[in-house]
Amino acid sequence: MTAQPFRYPVRVYYEDTDAAGVVYYANYLKFMERARTEWLDARGLPLAELERVHGVVFVVTRAEIDFRGAARLGERLEATVAFERAGRAQMMARQSVRRGDEVLVEGHIRLACLARDGWRPARIPPELDRLLEAVR
Amino acid sequence: MTAQPFRYPVRVYYEDTDAAGVVYYANYLKFMERARTEWLDARGLPLAELERVHGVVFVVTRAEIDFRGAARLGERLEATVAFERAGRAQMMARQSVRRGDEVLVEGHIRLACLARDGWRPARIPPELDRLLEAVR
Amino acid sequence: MTAQPFRYPVRVYYEDTDAAGVVYYANYLKFMERARTEWLDARGLPLAELERVHGVVFVVTRAEIDFRGAARLGERLEATVAFERAGRAQMMARQSVRRGDEVLVEGHIRLACLARDGWRPARIPPELDRLLEAVR
Amino acid sequence: MTAQPFRYPVRVYYEDTDAAGVVYYANYLKFMERARTEWLDARGLPLAELERVHGVVFVVTRAEIDFRGAARLGERLEATVAFERAGRAQMMARQSVRRGDEVLVEGHIRLACLARDGWRPARIPPELDRLLEAVR
Numbered sequence: 001m002t003a004q005p006f007r008y009p010v011r012v013y014y015e016d017t018d019a020a021g022v023v024y025y026a027n028y029l030k031f032m033e034r035a036r037t038e039w040l041d042a043r044g045l046p047l048a049e050l051e052r053v054h055g056v057v058f059v060v061t062r063a064e065i066d067f068r069g070a071a072r073l074g075e076r077l078e079a080t081v082a083f084e085r086a087g088r089a090q091m092m093a094r095q096s097v098r099r100g101d102e103v104l105v106e107g108h109i110r111l112a113c114l115a116r117d118g119w120r121p122a123r124i125p126p127e128l129d130r131l132l133e134a135v136r
Numbered sequence: 137m138t139a140q141p142f143r144y145p146v147r148v149y150y151e152d153t154d155a156a157g158v159v160y161y162a163n164y165l166k167f168m169e170r171a172r173t174e175w176l177d178a179r180g181l182p183l184a185e186l187e188r189v190h191g192v193v194f195v196v197t198r199a200e201i202d203f204r205g206a207a208r209l210g211e212r213l214e215a216t217v218a219f220e221r222a223g224r225a226q227m228m229a230r231q232s233v234r235r236g237d238e239v240l241v242e243g244h245i246r247l248a249c250l251a252r253d254g255w256r257p258a259r260i261p262p263e264l265d266r267l268l269e270a271v272r
Numbered sequence: 273m274t275a276q277p278f279r280y281p282v283r284v285y286y287e288d289t290d291a292a293g294v295v296y297y298a299n300y301l302k303f304m305e306r307a308r309t310e311w312l313d314a315r316g317l318p319l320a321e322l323e324r325v326h327g328v329v330f331v332v333t334r335a336e337i338d339f340r341g342a343a344r345l346g347e348r349l350e351a352t353v354a355f356e357r358a359g360r361a362q363m364m365a366r367q368s369v370r371r372g373d374e375v376l377v378e379g380h381i382r383l384a385c386l387a388r389d390g391w392r393p394a395r396i397p398p399e400l401d402r403l404l405e406a407v408r
Numbered sequence: 409m410t411a412q413p414f415r416y417p418v419r420v421y422y423e424d425t426d427a428a429g430v431v432y433y434a435n436y437l438k439f440m441e442r443a444r445t446e447w448l449d450a451r452g453l454p455l456a457e458l459e460r461v462h463g464v465v466f467v468v469t470r471a472e473i474d475f476r477g478a479a480r481l482g483e484r485l486e487a488t489v490a491f492e493r494a495g496r497a498q499m500m501a502r503q504s505v506r507r508g509d510e511v512l513v514e515g516h517i518r519l520a521c522l523a524r525d526g527w528r529p530a531r532i533p534p535e536l537d538r539l540l541e542a543v544r
Contacts, residue, residue: 013309033287047345
């Protein structure tokens with residue numbers, strides 16, 4: 001049984017596009033991060049709190065992105081995310097950017113949990129850990 | 137007698153353009169900031185040193201920008217800057233983005249000098265003050 | 273009697289911030305453009321239709337921006353816009369970026385209406401003209 | 409025998425950084441694209457000419473990026489690229505972003521050659537093909 005991924009709406013503005021008339025390739029990574037951020041927020045664990053209360057930050061250590069289709073100015077898209085634990089100090093995010101049912105971009109993003117001070121690997125806080133278990 | 141403005145080369149990449157086929161309007165402000173940063177560097181007062189040694193940062197408090205022409209993908213431009221003091225805790229930057237002799241964008245940018253800790257107005261460091269006098 | 277400005281929500285993500293810990297100054301211009309775009313959309317005149325049906329595009333010809341306060345990661349802001357006609361081929365947008373009641377950034381943006389083909393000044397389409405009258 | 413990769417200097421400005429104090433992860437993809445663009449330019453085959461004369465554009469279809477270290481404000485980096493053919497209508501770019509000898513980010517980028525009109529797969533132009541052979 002697979003949980004439904006979290007979905008977050010994205011509108012394409014001029015700022016997102018390039019002279020080829022489509023969304024600039026690096027900007028899909030912004031859309032994906034918005035979905036990751038909103039997933040945490042929607043679960044009551046905003047990034048700011050993870051940093052302040054738990055003393056951790058998350059950094060992307062690897063991204064695999066497949067670009068299959070192009071989004072254009074004015075379109076309404078969705079960025080999706082489903083998280084998985086990957087050991088004690090890492091998690092994986094399976095992500096997509098979609099236009100309706102069409103998957104335009106697919107991403108596998110690895111995030112490391114780091115201590116805010118010193119940026120050394122840190123254990124994922126138990127509150128977040130429980131959420132990651134729950135989505136399985 | 138007016139000093140020649142400082143000039144810094146800018147190349148237009150896809151990242152800078154939008155679906156209208158030209159440089160996205162907000163991105164000219166990036167080009168202008170590159171010129172301001174490089175001016176300080178070229179005079180031996182990099183931003184990092186101003187912050188570390190003198191405990192100050194600079195923030196833009198007002199920008200007046202006239203957009204007269206459009207730059208396109210692949211073009212080689214120049215961002216220019218000429219600074220002026222504006223009291224003890226502010227300076228003005230007269231800036232442009234040019235393609236050859238043509239002024240595409242013109243900007244008047246006001247910067248406030250702030251104490252790094254607390255972000256309250258701070259006197260412009262004397263080393264920088266002397267540079268601003270010198271360019272008159 | 274002054275009409276209420278149109279308000280559009282903006283969330284601050286990492287993509288919007290810089291190493292000073294606040295929203296990068298040029299990015300407020302992105303937020304302002306989102307509000308302009310959504311205003312047109314909400315009134316049934318999306319940019320894409322203005323271009324396709326009426327053959328016109330809008331370009332920013334002047335921006336005056338006052339930066340009064342700084343927004344930070346994770347904050348929820350609003351970008352506002354109120355439009356005014358400025359002759360047959362131009363309009364003005366009075367804009368702000370707010371955090372609750374606090375105005376962080378204020379902008380006066382002049383937009384020129386141009387023919388899509390050739391980018392020469394063009395009359396504002398009557399459908400849009402009527403909307404601009406209505407907001408007075 | 410492996411050819412030396414092409415190197416292109418990158419300076420880190422405020423525009424590139426985020427509130428974590430380092431370069432925003434998606435922005436390394438901008439740096440990599442600058443190197444790809446300049447490689448073509450340095451070989452006399454600028455993107456604009458490939459489009460105008462040969463009727464082709466290149467789009468990224470897959471990106472694998474490893475983020476190993478973080479660049480900070482004001483640092484001077486290098487973006488590198490080495491191209492390889494990958495069939496008649498694709499090429500691979502092995503890329504990095506370095507600070508001195510330290511590899512901060514490593515990327516494998518797959519690019520598809522598309523006909524400018526219609527965006528269907530197109531054969532890599534022979535002039536470019538010869539360059540790709542030459543770097544082996």
